[in-house]
Amino acid sequence: MDIDNIKAVVEKYFEIDLLDPCRKRRHIIARSIYFTLCRDFSSHSLSVIGASLNKDHSTVVHATKHTHESFIVSKDPFYTKDYLYLKSMFKDSPPSFPTDYHAKYRQIVAVNRRLLKQISPLKRMSLAKNYSNYRIY
Secondary structure, three states, X not given: OOHHHHXXXXXXXXXXXXXXXXXXXXXXXXXXXXXXXXXXXXXXOHHHHHHOOOOOHHHHHHHHHHHHHHHHXXXXXXXXXXXXXXXXXXXOOOOOOOOOHHHHHHHHHHHHHHHHHHXXXXXXXXXXXXHOOOOOO
16 A cells, blocks of 8 residues: 555545644544554555655654554544544555565665675685784794
């Protein structure tokens, strides 16, 4: 699932703009639910999820912790049903992966091989330098 799709669904459900810096409870809960859904149903890092709303990765960690404590553990009656409903919408959808996943993997492997080729002569020189002070009789 793409974070833009999750954002659109949460914004439509709560009828708010998630980018709005409003501190009303409804907005805070909506952002918290958005962060939790993104963390659970997307393959993006916390930094990318936070950046989608101009927030830091630590905000995402705090929000997901808040969601877990408020909705799952204590069963907050106001927003638990909203969270569970939105979660059920995304539960059946397949997880998203970057479309060029295999190409990116091949690129990383190629870079890794190049670096290994550059390192092996340096290792040999380092070993030769370390043992050059010793004489073999």
